[in-house]
Amino acid sequence: MVDILPKSGLAGSAAAFFAGICCVLPIGLMLLGLGGSWLAVFGKVAAISPYVAAVSVLLLSAGWLIAVRNNADTRTRLILVVSTALTVTGIFLILKEAAINDYLISLM
Numbered sequence: 158m159v160d161i162l163p164k165s166g167l168a169g170s171a172a173a174f175f176a177g178i179c180c181v182l183p184i185g186l187m188l189l190g191l192g193g194s195w196l197a198v199f200g201k202v203a204a205i206s207p208y209v210a211a212v213s214v215l216l217l218s219a220g221w222l223i224a225v226r227n228n229a230d231t232r233t234r235l236i237l238v239v240s241t242a243l244t245v246t247g248i249f250l251i252l253k254e255a256a257i258n259d260y261l262i263s264l265m
Contacts, residue, residue, distance in 0.1 A: 170240035173206075173213035173247035188264060206251050213244050 217240055224233050250257070 167236050167240045167243075169209075169213035169216040170243035170247070173210040174243040174250075175247070185261060188261060203254075206247075210244070210248050210251055213247070217241060217244055 217237070220237055220240070223229075224237055229237075
């Protein structure tokens with residue numbers, strides 16, 4: 158169980174990161190000329206992105222708690238640091254989505 162939580166925290170953090178980028182990525186792809194109806198898929202992901210970020214924070218917190226209590230090895234702590242960075246980036250993208258999209262639209 159101790160080894161699975163950092164990995165699940167990493168998976169949750171990656172999910173939060175991609176849930177955050179889902180709102181910025183379509184406009185970035187349109188700037189590159191890669192538009193299409195497939196971009197509508199991102200709308201469904203954007204609707205649940207705050208929930209994905211919240212679950213990621215919970216998993217990450219549990220992973221850090223167990224790692225600190227059990228004096229986890231360097232590899233586990235490195236996974237948790239990467240997970241934390243992904244989660245923070247994902248949450249930043251979710252919170253700043255409108256400003257980022259406005260900037261990208263201004264480049265069109």
